[in-house]
Amino acid sequence: MRFERREHRPAALVIATPVIAVIAALAVAGVLIAFAGAPVLTAYWKILTGAFGSRLSTTETLTRAAPLMLTGLAAAIAFRARLWNIGAEGQFYFGAIAVAAASAHLFGGLPSLLQIPILFVVGAIAGMVLLLFPLWLRLRFSVDEVVTTLLLNFVAILFVSMLIDGVLKDPTAFGWPQSEAVADAARLPKLLARSRLHIGLAIAVVLALVVHFVQSRTVFGLQSRAAGLNPAGAGFAGVPLARTLVIVAMMSGGLAGLAGAIEVMGVKGYVTTDLSPGYGYSGIVVAMLANLNPLGVVLAALFTAIMFVGADGMSRSMGIPTYIADVTVALSLISMLIAVFFTQYRISR
Amino acid sequence: MSEAVLEISGVSKRFGTNLANDNISLSLAKGEIVALLGENGAGKTTLMSILFGHYVPDTGKVSVMGEDLPPGKPRAAIRAGIGMVHQHFSLAPNLTVLENVMTGTESLWSLASNVSAARKKLMAISGRFGLRVDPDARLGDLSVGEQQRVEILKALYNDARILVLDEPTAVLTNIEAEKLFSTLKDMARQGLSLIFISHKLDEVMATADRIVVLRGGKLVAERKAADTSKAELAELMVGRAVHRPVRDAATPGETVLEAVGVTVRQDGVDRLKAVDFHLRAGEVLGIIGVSGNGQTVLAQLLSGTAQRSAGDLVLYGHGIGDLTVAEAVEAGIGRIPEDRNREGAIGEMAIWENAVLERIQRFSRHGLVDRRAGIAFAKKIIEGFDVRGGTPVSRIRLLSGGNMQKLILGRNLIERPRILLAAQPARGLDEGAVAAVHERILEARRAGTAVLLISEDLEEVMALADRIQAIVGGRLSPPVKAEDVDARRLGLMMAGEWEKEQVAHAV
Numbered sequence: 001m002r003f004e005r006r007e008h009r010p011a012a013l014v015i016a017t018p019v020i021a022v023i024a025a026l027a028v029a030g031v032l033i034a035f036a037g038a039p040v041l042t043a044y045w046k047i048l049t050g051a052f053g054s055r056l057s058t059t060e061t062l063t064r065a066a067p068l069m070l071t072g073l074a075a076a077i078a079f080r081a082r083l084w085n086i087g088a089e090g091q092f093y094f095g096a097i098a099v100a101a102a103s104a105h106l107f108g109g110l111p112s113l114l115q116i117p118i119l120f121v122v123g124a125i126a127g128m129v130l131l132l133f134p135l136w137l138r139l140r141f142s143v144d145e146v147v148t149t150l151l152l153n154f155v156a157i158l159f160v161s162m163l164i165d166g167v168l169k170d171p172t173a174f175g176w177p178q179s180e181a182v183a184d185a186a187r188l189p190k191l192l193a194r195s196r197l198h199i200g201l202a203i204a205v206v207l208a209l210v211v212h213f214v215q216s217r218t219v220f221g222l223q224s225r226a227a228g229l230n231p232a233g234a235g236f237a238g239v240p241l242a243r244t245l246v247i248v249a250m251m252s253g254g255l256a257g258l259a260g261a262i263e264v265m266g267v268k269g270y271v272t273t274d275l276s277p278g279y280g281y282s283g284i285v286v287a288m289l290a291n292l293n294p295l296g297v298v299l300a301a302l303f304t305a306i307m308f309v310g311a312d313g314m315s316r317s318m319g320i321p322t323y324i325a326d327v328t329v330a331l332s333l334i335s336m337l338i339a340v341f342f343t344q345y346r347i348s349r
Numbered sequence: 350m351s352e353a354v355l356e357i358s359g360v361s362k363r364f365g366t367n368l369a370n371d372n373i374s375l376s377l378a379k380g381e382i383v384a385l386l387g388e389n390g391a392g393k394t395t396l397m398s399i400l401f402g403h404y405v406p407d408t409g410k411v412s413v414m415g416e417d418l419p420p421g422k423p424r425a426a427i428r429a430g431i432g433m434v435h436q437h438f439s440l441a442p443n444l445t446v447l448e449n450v451m452t453g454t455e456s457l458w459s460l461a462s463n464v465s466a467a468r469k470k471l472m473a474i475s476g477r478f479g480l481r482v483d484p485d486a487r488l489g490d491l492s493v494g495e496q497q498r499v500e501i502l503k504a505l506y507n508d509a510r511i512l513v514l515d516e517p518t519a520v521l522t523n524i525e526a527e528k529l530f531s532t533l534k535d536m537a538r539q540g541l542s543l544i545f546i547s548h549k550l551d552e553v554m555a556t557a558d559r560i561v562v563l564r565g566g567k568l569v570a571e572r573k574a575a576d577t578s579k580a581e582l583a584e585l586m587v588g589r590a591v592h593r594p595v596r597d598a599a600t601p602g603e604t605v606l607e608a609v610g611v612t613v614r615q616d617g618v619d620r621l622k623a624v625d626f627h628l629r630a631g632e633v634l635g636i637i638g639v640s641g642n643g644q645t646v647l648a649q650l651l652s653g654t655a656q657r658s659a660g661d662l663v664l665y666g667h668g669i670g671d672l673t674v675a676e677a678v679e680a681g682i683g684r685i686p687e688d689r690n691r692e693g694a695i696g697e698m699a700i701w702e703n704a705v706l707e708r709i710q711r712f713s714r715h716g717l718v719d720r721r722a723g724i725a726f727a728k729k730i731i732e733g734f735d736v737r738g739g740t741p742v743s744r745i746r747l748l749s750g751g752n753m754q755k756l757i758l759g760r761n762l763i764e765r766p767r768i769l770l771a772a773q774p775a776r777g778l779d780e781g782a783v784a785a786v787h788e789r790i791l792e793a794r795r796a797g798t799a800v801l802l803i804s805e806d807l808e809e810v811m812a813l814a815d816r817i818q819a820i821v822g823g824r825l826s827p828p829v830k831a832e833d834v835d836a837r838r839l840g841l842m843m844a845g846e847w848e849k850e851q852v853a854h855a856v
Contacts, residue, residue, distance in 0.1 A: 219713045226706060229697045236654060236684075236692035237707040238674030 013343050018289065018296070021339040022303065025332035032327060036320045043314055043324075050313020051306040059195035061302075061309040063267065067092070067276070068301035069204035070259035071283025073211055074127075076292045078252035080215070081228040083245055087134065087149030088256035089280025090156030091127035093271075095257030096264045097160045098126035100271045101168055103182035112185045119186055120261060127257015128250045130156060135249045139242050153280065161273050170270060179271040188266040198266035204298075207255065211294040224248055256280060277308075285329060289336050304329055354379050354542050355400075355431075355511050360409030362395055369395040370406070371566045377511065382533060382543045384557035384574075386550075386586055388779035389749055392566040393546045397513050401433050402426040413511070432504025434514040438496055440503075442489030447471060449488055450503045467506075474505045478536055494525035501532075512536070514545040518552060519777060522640050523805060530556045548586070548779045550579045562586055587781050593808075594788045599815045602630030604666075605767055605799045606651075611660030613646050620646040623660065624825040626818060628768060628799040633790070634828070635814025636803045638843055643823035644803045645687060648772040651801065652684045653677035665767075678707050680768075683761030683793075687772035687803070689750070693757045696746035700736075701727035703745045704760045726763075734759035735785070751782025758789050762798075769793050772803045787813060807836055821845040 030040040051061045071088045078085035102122045107115050134148035164170075164179040171180075188198040215221040226234040227244045235241055259279060264271055286304055290296030311325030355377040362370040369392045377383055387393045398404045400411055402423040411418045413429040440449045451467050471484055480498045488496060497517065504512055514533075518526040533543055533556060547553050553560055554574060562570040562585045570585045584590050606628040613621040621643050628634055638644060649655035653674035662669050664680060677684065684707075686692035694703050705712040705723040712723045727741035734755045738748050745753060754774065761769065771790060775783040790813060794800055803820075804810050810817060811831060819826040819842035826847040834842075841847075 217718060218716050219709050219718055220716065222702060222706065222709065222718055226695050226698060226702075230691070230695040232691045233693065233695040234706075236652065236674070236686055237695075238653070238678065238709075239706070 017339045017343050018291070018299075018336060021336040022332050024335040024339075025328055028331050028335075029324060029328040033320060033324060036324070038318050038320050043318060043320065046314035046317055047307070047310035049310075050317075051310035053313070055195070057309060057313065059192055059197040061305050062201050063196045063198070064309055065301045065305035066198075066200040066204045066266070067259040067263050067279045068282055068286050068304055069201075069208060069298055070255050070262065071279050072286030072290065072297040072301050073204075073208055073283075073294055074252045074255035074259070075284045075287035076290060076294055076297055077211060077215075077255070078248060079287060080292050081224045081245060081248040082231075083135070083228075083248055083252065084144075084146045085131055085149050085249070085252050085256075086146055086284065087131060087152050087156075087280070088252075088259075088283045089276060089278065090149075090153035091130045091253050091256035092260035092263075092276050092280045093156050093160045094126040094130045095123035095260030096271045096275055097163055097168070097179060097260075098257070099123045099186070099261040099264050100179040100182055101163075103186040103265075104168070104180040108183035108186070110185065112187075112189075115183065115185050116188065116265065119182070119265060120258060123261025124254035124258045127255070127260065128253040130257075131249045131253030132246070135245060139245070157273060160271065164271055164273070168271075177272065181270040182265055186265050187269060188262065196267055198262075200262035200266040203262065204301075207258075208294045208298045211251075215294065220244070220247065256283070259283075282329075285333050288333055291336070291340055303332070352379070353377060354414055355544075356412045356415075357396070357400060358409055358412075360396065360399055360406045360411070362399060362404060362406050368566050370399065372409070373563070373566075373568045374409075375561060375568070377542045377544060379542055380537050380540050381559065382537050382545070382557045384553040384560045385544055385546045385563065386548065386553050386560055386582060387563035388548055388586055388781065389751070391563040391586075393563055394515060395566075396563070397433070397515060397544070397546060400426070400513065401431060427507055427509075430508060430510040432501075432507060432509025432512045434497065434500045434504060434512065434517060436515040436517075436519055438500050440488055440496060440499060443487065445485050445487055446482055446491075446499050446502075447484040449499055450484075450506045454507065471502065471506060474502060478505070478539070479532060480505075492525075493520045494522070494528070497521070497529070509541075511542045511544070514543065516546050516548075518547070518549065524639060526552065550582050550586075550780075553582065554579055564588055583780050586779075591780050591784050593784050593812055594791055595812045596633065596791055596794070596815065599632050599794075601632040601815070602797060604629050605664070606801075607661075607663040609661045609663070611650070611657045611662065613650055613655055614658040615646065615655065619658075620823050621650065621657075622823045624823075626825055626828070628801055630767070630799050631794055631797045632816070633794055633800040633802055633814045635810035635817040635831070636801065636820050636825070637807065637810045637817055637839060638805060638820035640805050642820050644772065644805075644820055646823075647820065648687055648770060648803055651677065651682060651768075651770045652686070653682075674707065675710070681764070681766045683764070683766030683769040683798075685754075685757055685761065685769070685771045685774050687776070689753055689757055694745045694753055697744055699742050700731070700739050700745045700748070700756065701741040704730055704741075704756065707760075708764075730756060730759035730763055733763060734789070751778045751785070754778060754782065754786060755789075758786060762789060762793055765796065766793075766798055769798050769800045770803075771800060773805070774802070775804075775806065775809055783809075807839055811836070811839070817842075819843050819845075819847065 033040050033043045050057060052058050071092060074088050075085065099119045099122055103119055107118055130152060134145045134152060137143040137148055138145045165177045168179045170178050188200060191197045191199055191201060223239040224244050227239050227241050231241055263275060268275060282304060286297055286300045289300035307325045307329050311322050314320060315322040353376040357373060357375040360370050360373045373396060385393045395404065399406045402421055402425060405421040418429055419425050447468055450471055468484055475482060480502055482495055482498050488499060517529060521529060530552065537543055557574050560572050560574055560577065560582065561568060562582065564586060604627045608624060608626050610623045610625060611621060612619055612623050626634065646655055650657060653672045653676060656671045701723045704727040712719050724741045730736065736752050736755045736759065738752050748756065775786050778786065790800060802810065802813055814831050816828040817831055817834065818828045826842050
């Protein structure tokens with residue numbers, strides 16, 4: 001038995017792949033739920049109602065999906081150009097703290113219409129800066145960015161922790177380590193009144209469309225794809241490799257920084273070190289689940305958010321650990337990677 | 350001839366609708382060298398994979414010394430004494446030579462590995478066949494030729510009596526190839542039997558006792574080397590008479606490109622040393638040399654991917670600064686890279702994307718790719734240059750080497766370039782494709798293109814070039830007229846003998 005590369009990928013197969021992968025993952029997770037002593041179908045039903053059963057849970061799921069979409073896009077863009085940005089978590093926090101500082105100390109007096117876009121830019125730039133440094137190390141000294149971006153996550157989070165316990169500490173927070181709050185004018189408008197759902201979701205979806213357009217239609221999209229697939233060939237064809245990587249890094253870091261900015265401005269209003277439940281790392285999973293397709297990222301982020309929010313509801317009502325959500329998402333990733341493999345290869349004798 | 354050590358009888362293998370091997374029978378005697386000759390896709394590699402147990406044949410069987418081999422069992426093939434030297438070596442670059450040779454020979458469960466015995470055995474084999482290699486060298490530090498020697502040693506270490514070599518010279522320089530063939534002959538004299546796969550007529554004629562020609566999965570002919578000729582083999586292999594085209598008289602026009610004292614320094618080493626040459630419209634300048642003497646850098650210089658550190662480049666009568674890829678393409682320099690899979694094409698991208706990538710500015714507006722124009726451009730190339738096996742939207746990886754090269758030629762020549770840089774344009778192609786590529790180059794020359802042909806194939810350079818310069822250690826000889834030289838003189842030039850000759854003339 002051996003694997004042969006498929007010459008053509010049927011469209012039906014490409015669409016069916018993620019569906020089959022998710023079903024397979026749910027089936028395996030079902031075994032674990034059964035082990036935990038709960039009826040499997042009821043448990044899945046509880047996940048679904050936990051995620052969509054009420055207005056509150058639906059808006060909560062969508063609120064969770066927004067930052068996942070942005071960090072998912074950040075990973076998808078970078079990975080497609082073979083820039084292994086594992087640092088979205090740190091870039092997320094950099095974007096968040098930059099926005100809090102900028103709103104509290106610089107732009108707090110500006111009206112919403114002006115302040116919000118400025119803060120978006122500030123957050124994105126903060127994320128970019130944190131990625132451009134490892135990229136420079138790679139281009140200049142060939143330092144592997146997997147290591148540098150990953151380790152910078154810890155540096156970034158500890159740095160943020162230092163700031164919110166020091167110069168940016170909120171004096172009115174009764175000694176809790178949290179940053180000063182953003183100005184009221186910097187709070188994002190809600191998509192739905194009386195919920196936490198803010199316009200960040202709409203922004204994320206629009207950005208996914210923009211990224212899809214850039215990748216599929218523009219010269220830059222073509223060149224960055226070429227640079228990722230075959231750097232020597234791209235260089236021979238005149239693609240400016242370093243410049244392409246810098247732009248890719250700015251887009252990737254910028255999106256991760258923006259995710260942090262939006263989370264602060266849309267949900268919490270200030271920064272703590274538990275602002276992100278691992279959005280940066282989950283973004284990698286989301287990107288891989290989407291097979292690096294920006295439109296797929298939107299769906300994969302929704303799926304991941306459903307699993308996380310829904311599993312909370314399920315565990316409350318059935319007494320199963322919430323870790324089942326992590327397990328299910330992880331299993332989906334594994335089955336997705338296997339399924340993607342089979343869209344590219346076939347078994348032959 | 351003595352009895353057959355290997356017998357392949359009635360082997361057929363079908364992949365989908367493609368009959369890769371059609372009822373092939375073949376025998377090999379002790380001490381014999383058989384060449385398996387055929388174009389790419391003729392079924393040579395499939396047949397050898399069946400022999401080695403990688404594939405299970407649909408019908409037929411393989412027997413060694415009269416005993417049938419179980420199909421699909423590489424281990425049984427190795428135990429029966431069959432050794433395979435793959436075109437792409439199956440060696441680990443981070444291990445030493447000795448470790449590579451020993452890999453897979455010892456049980457995973459044995460507590461201690463018997464390194465000293467293995468070393469002794471390896472050195473004995475190495476001495477017996479004159480395959481000199483340092484057992485403690487790290488494989489990744491060896492040249493390709495030396496790595497191949499390790500691959501052969503590994504097969505011999507496993508007590509191979511039948512050695513199969515898959516296109517052994519594809520990765521070697523001419524000198525390394527000659528050395529390899531004298532080793533192979535020596536091995537045959539010592540009683541080993543060899544099969545080597547090739548599509549190069551010269552080496553087949555020079556080395557093999559018997560030649561078996563495959564075409565389209567069928568065994569079409571079997572000849573003793575003494576009873577056949579290159580012309581006959583070429584015709585058998587391609588299925589019709591092929592003639593490599595030869596240039597007619599040249600009428601060179603004005604000088605379009607001139608290099609004066611150009612030096613290129615990379616990583617602290619002068620890869621090109623003060624070279625002088627000029628290209629004239631409607632003329633082919635051949636640069637001949639053993640690979641690794643600066644050809645790559647010379648090609649990069651004119652492709653816009655390497656910059657000179659000294660000297661002048663004069664393009665169309667004007668001195669120019671650093672040449673970028675975009676400027677080179679814009680200035681009408683068509684470029685055929687020496688490694689088409691690495692530099693010439695991005696395998697996972699569509700044919701049309703590969704066609705337009707280097708001239709993307711012309712196929713885009715306001716930063717948006719004009720997909721329709723790109724597909725039309727690719728279609729024009731496919732039709733005009735007889736590219737088979739793909740549509741504009743299929744991935745370029747699906748094309749055979751010859752068709753990929755036709756596409757690369759096409760994307761350059763369809764624009765009627767004023768200069769064509771062709772680096773090793775026929776390397777690795779089969780006879781039919783070589784003829785097609787040569788024909789296109791001569792056609793461009795007739796249309797007034799100045800061609801710089803970089804090649805290590807003497808025959809190719811003598812057939813196409815009007816003037817010839819040799820490249821040795823980054824230095825270029827003065828040009829000679831093709832009419833004034835023969836193969837012997839070119840061989841001397843490739844060995845760097847021109848300087849002595851000049852001195853002799855001066856005296």
